[in-house]
Amino acid sequence: MTGIERRKQGRAEAVNNLKRGLILDAARRVFERDGLDGASLRSIALEAGYTPAALYFHFDSKEAIYAELLKSSLASLATWVNDAVARARRPAARLRAAALAFFEFYLQSPRDLDLGFYLFRGGMRPKGLGQPRDQELNALLAAALSPIAAEAEALGATRKEANLLVVDTFAHAAGLLLLAHTGRIRMFGASASALIERYIDERIERLERPGEAP
Amino acid sequence: MTGIERRKQGRAEAVNNLKRGLILDAARRVFERDGLDGASLRSIALEAGYTPAALYFHFDSKEAIYAELLKSSLASLATWVNDAVARARRPAARLRAAALAFFEFYLQSPRDLDLGFYLFRGGMRPKGLGQPRDQELNALLAAALSPIAAEAEALGATRKEANLLVVDTFAHAAGLLLLAHTGRIRMFGASASALIERYIDERIERLERPGEAP
Amino acid sequence: MTGIERRKQGRAEAVNNLKRGLILDAARRVFERDGLDGASLRSIALEAGYTPAALYFHFDSKEAIYAELLKSSLASLATWVNDAVARARRPAARLRAAALAFFEFYLQSPRDLDLGFYLFRGGMRPKGLGQPRDQELNALLAAALSPIAAEAEALGATRKEANLLVVDTFAHAAGLLLLAHTGRIRMFGASASALIERYIDERIERLERPGEAP
Amino acid sequence: MTGIERRKQGRAEAVNNLKRGLILDAARRVFERDGLDGASLRSIALEAGYTPAALYFHFDSKEAIYAELLKSSLASLATWVNDAVARARRPAARLRAAALAFFEFYLQSPRDLDLGFYLFRGGMRPKGLGQPRDQELNALLAAALSPIAAEAEALGATRKEANLLVVDTFAHAAGLLLLAHTGRIRMFGASASALIERYIDERIERLERPGEAP
DNA sequence: TATGAATGAGTATTCATTCAT
DNA sequence: TATGAATGAATACTCATTCAT
Numbered sequence: 001m002t003g004i005e006r007r008k009q010g011r012a013e014a015v016n017n018l019k020r021g022l023i024l025d026a027a028r029r030v031f032e033r034d035g036l037d038g039a040s041l042r043s044i045a046l047e048a049g050y051t052p053a054a055l056y057f058h059f060d061s062k063e064a065i066y067a068e069l070l071k072s073s074l075a076s077l078a079t080w081v082n083d084a085v086a087r088a089r090r091p092a093a094r095l096r097a098a099a100l101a102f103f104e105f106y107l108q109s110p111r112d113l114d115l116g117f118y119l120f121r122g123g124m125r126p127k128g129l130g131q132p133r134d135q136e137l138n139a140l141l142a143a144a145l146s147p148i149a150a151e152a153e154a155l156g157a158t159r160k161e162a163n164l165l166v167v168d169t170f171a172h173a174a175g176l177l178l179l180a181h182t183g184r185i186r187m188f189g190a191s192a193s194a195l196i197e198r199y200i201d202e203r204i205e206r207l208e209r210p211g212e213a214p
Numbered sequence: 215m216t217g218i219e220r221r222k223q224g225r226a227e228a229v230n231n232l233k234r235g236l237i238l239d240a241a242r243r244v245f246e247r248d249g250l251d252g253a254s255l256r257s258i259a260l261e262a263g264y265t266p267a268a269l270y271f272h273f274d275s276k277e278a279i280y281a282e283l284l285k286s287s288l289a290s291l292a293t294w295v296n297d298a299v300a301r302a303r304r305p306a307a308r309l310r311a312a313a314l315a316f317f318e319f320y321l322q323s324p325r326d327l328d329l330g331f332y333l334f335r336g337g338m339r340p341k342g343l344g345q346p347r348d349q350e351l352n353a354l355l356a357a358a359l360s361p362i363a364a365e366a367e368a369l370g371a372t373r374k375e376a377n378l379l380v381v382d383t384f385a386h387a388a389g390l391l392l393l394a395h396t397g398r399i400r401m402f403g404a405s406a407s408a409l410i411e412r413y414i415d416e417r418i419e420r421l422e423r424p425g426e427a428p
Numbered sequence: 429m430t431g432i433e434r435r436k437q438g439r440a441e442a443v444n445n446l447k448r449g450l451i452l453d454a455a456r457r458v459f460e461r462d463g464l465d466g467a468s469l470r471s472i473a474l475e476a477g478y479t480p481a482a483l484y485f486h487f488d489s490k491e492a493i494y495a496e497l498l499k500s501s502l503a504s505l506a507t508w509v510n511d512a513v514a515r516a517r518r519p520a521a522r523l524r525a526a527a528l529a530f531f532e533f534y535l536q537s538p539r540d541l542d543l544g545f546y547l548f549r550g551g552m553r554p555k556g557l558g559q560p561r562d563q564e565l566n567a568l569l570a571a572a573l574s575p576i577a578a579e580a581e582a583l584g585a586t587r588k589e590a591n592l593l594v595v596d597t598f599a600h601a602a603g604l605l606l607l608a609h610t611g612r613i614r615m616f617g618a619s620a621s622a623l624i625e626r627y628i629d630e631r632i633e634r635l636e637r638p639g640e641a642p
Numbered sequence: 643m644t645g646i647e648r649r650k651q652g653r654a655e656a657v658n659n660l661k662r663g664l665i666l667d668a669a670r671r672v673f674e675r676d677g678l679d680g681a682s683l684r685s686i687a688l689e690a691g692y693t694p695a696a697l698y699f700h701f702d703s704k705e706a707i708y709a710e711l712l713k714s715s716l717a718s719l720a721t722w723v724n725d726a727v728a729r730a731r732r733p734a735a736r737l738r739a740a741a742l743a744f745f746e747f748y749l750q751s752p753r754d755l756d757l758g759f760y761l762f763r764g765g766m767r768p769k770g771l772g773q774p775r776d777q778e779l780n781a782l783l784a785a786a787l788s789p790i791a792a793e794a795e796a797l798g799a800t801r802k803e804a805n806l807l808v809v810d811t812f813a814h815a816a817g818l819l820l821l822a823h824t825g826r827i828r829m830f831g832a833s834a835s836a837l838i839e840r841y842i843d844e845r846i847e848r849l850e851r852p853g854e855a856p
Numbered sequence: 857t858a859t860g861a862a863t864g865a866g867t868a869t870t871c872a873t874t875c876a877t
Numbered sequence: 878t879a880t881g882a883a884t885g886a887a888t889a890c891t892c893a894t895t896c897a898t
Contacts, residue, residue: 146264167404190381599817618809
């Protein structure tokens with residue numbers, strides 16, 4: 001390949017990625033506007049200024065678009081969590097930061113939560129997004145949560161305890177987010193943020209208290 | 215209205231309720247068989263031995279059927295929780311029983327969980343099931359969870375603390391159920407039942423430990 | 429059922445059959461105009477003055493419409509052949525009449541020939557019109573051809589010889605029709621009608637000539 | 643044009659023809675694999691290692707590819723028939739060989755028969771493959787069948803009788819092939835090969851019997 | 857109370873073809 | 878010569894809902 005060709009191809013690839021990105025942006029907007037069920041291939045295409053058929057040059061199927069959206073959502077999540085962790089020093093603070101970052105990411109971005117639930121819903125029904133894709137997304141989620149486990153181990157937890165802490169934290173956060181995003185937490189006069197903080201602090205305290213079972 | 219007319223009306227209403235019940239049974243079966251997405255009005259009608267149009271004499275819309283299903287699901291939940299509570303004596307045991315019953319109800323009945331999530335999902339998007347219906351369903355959920363609050367107060371918690379306990383328990387259970395029903399809890403080698411028990415026991419222990427903030 | 433109800437139902441059924449008939453007529457027109465490939469469900473519906481969705485109340489699928497068309501085409505064929513046979517007296521004349529009627533039916537109605545080929549084409553590919561339907565249609569075709577076999581037996585042929593005569597006649601007629609309807613017979617300066625007549629007459633002559641193998 | 647230019651052009655043309663051939667090979671494979679309806683331009687292109695658009699540099703349209711395929715199919719047929727004729731000596735045997743070769747070519751190659759029917763089907767509908775192409779293909783078919791006529795004349799038939807024999811033979815063979823390839827000949831417990839042989843032998847016998855009308 | 861017929865909007869996906877690069 | 882992107886029209890079929898009967 002000559003230099004010119006290389007540059008040409010590079011440019012073409014860049015354009016390509018740009019277009020893919022624009023389509024994904026459109027999908028995000030439609031998704032934001034009409035919810036997951038309203039986000040048909042057709043509406044995504046129109047929002048992006050394309051014919052439905054045109055999307056098939058950039059994505060294999062509607063599900064592929066969803067998967068890509070989820071992937072980038074989970075990537076953002078991971079970045080967000082890692083950034084928060086990086087700003088803290090001591091393990092306890094880092095663990096706390098990771099858990100809170102996870103929670104806050106979804107608290108301020110309901111659509112990402114919807115997407116995440118979509119991933120999970122897929123698992124409820126047999127089809128989902130296809131097994132390989134599913135595993136990839138699971139791995140991304142696990143990666144975003146991994147700092148929690150890592151810092152728990154740094155605080156002296158066993159690998160197993162650390163894993164359980166991840167599960168518990170995820171569960172508690174997910175449940176609170178559900179309540180928060182549907183306005184039902186107000187029914188009880190509670191604040192999701194306050195509750196998740198309290199939950200995490202208790203868990204950390206117990207981790208740090210020596211000579212006690214977790 | 216004459217006596218005869220009244221009796222006529224009473225009979226008609228009874229028949230009416232019976233038919234509604236049969237339709238709801240059919241809906242439950244379809245829903246169990248095909249999941250939420252596969253449960254079209256058409257398939258519910260056919261399962262019930264009706265034409266789609268006939269259902270509109272008994273329910274205003276497809277959503278109304280869903281709402282009714284949810285209502286009866288929440289009623290079952292309340293019964294289930296109350297029965298569990300009734301089998302225990304001391305407040306701590308009763309609280310424990312209530313929380314575990316809530317969890318177990320949904321653990322063994324994924325379709326009811328789907329319905330519950332559907333209710334909540336409705337809240338995420340603007341439409342939902344209509345505000346009055348929403349409030350009714352919220353009240354039913356709150357009622358099913360009320361024993362938790364009641365027993366917490368019996369253990370000395372303030373009204374506010376009791377409410378927060380309800381929220382926390384609900385959130386933790388919901389999160390774990392999500393993980394359990396999608397098989398993702400296996401990813402972490404954890405058991406949802408064990409985790410919810412541990413969570414509840416800790417909360418109760420803290421409630422009972424005097425002189426400590428919850 | 430009361431008399432009134434019976435009459436009501438009878439009327440409803442009549443209307444129903446009428447509408448089915450109108451749709452089939454529309455299908456025939458579209459088919460005539462655009463050929464088999466152009467006869468989409470959509471175009472049939474529009475031609476009939478319906479929305480595509482409406483056709484599904486009268487037919488299960490597009491293929492069901494095709495099958496019905498074929499069925500009625502084969503029924504017409506059978507009637508046509510039987511009528512021709514009935515007008516002749518002696519077996520030889522009846523056989524001749526049957527074979528020529530078969531040929532002429534398709535000679536003057538190219539679209540019915542197309543439909544018939546569609547039935548056959550179905551057999552080439554795995555799918556076809558569904559096996560039960562396929563067998564029903566095969567039976568209709570066989571029935572339309574049955575007078576040929578019957579009269580051959582009346583002329584002294586064995587069952588087996590009679591069957592082979594049917595096959596030969598069908599094949600020769602089908603081949604000539606193909607040539608005729610595509611105008612290719614003119615290439616050879618031949619007349620399909622004359623050729624089929626000659627073919628049949630020879631076969632009959634041989635059947636009648638005693639002491640000779642068929 | 644200079645010599646160099648001429649050689650350049652010659653080379654370019656050779657490459658061009660080679661590529662056309664490769665595309666046609668791919669088309670044959672796709673066609674064999676997926677049948678006429680499954681053979682989209684897209685799948686042909688992919689099978690050939692091209693993008694769909696690229697095929698338009700080598701063929702005017704999808705129909706043009708089909709036509710080319712047909713052309714080469716008919717050329718194969720002609721070769722096959724001529725080879726068979728060449729192996730026989732006496733006119734009667736040569737005629738017989740030609741007719742049987744025609745039949746056998748299509749008996750063992752259903753896809754070629756499909757293509758042939760496609761050609762003819764085109765004639766049923768107004769469009770077809772375009773008149774000039776149609777005539778070319780007709781001529782190829784006529785050429786493949788010409789030995790039949792030639793040998794018939796060698797046996798003493800007039801030009802006209804010979805032509806009619808070609809038509810009859812073609813028709814009978816085509817009809818039997820239709821029955822054979824759709825499995826319907828089994829319905830009648832008959833064998834296409836046996837029937838075509840018997841038919842040909844009778845015709846030859848009649849040709850040889852002197853003093854009798856054909 | 858129930859039906860059967862009908863609508864209109866919608867679904868994802870495929871197709872042959874065109875055109876700027 | 879070949880590509881990648883795009884089009885526009887088409888495909889069969891499903892959906893919740895309405896309405897005359």
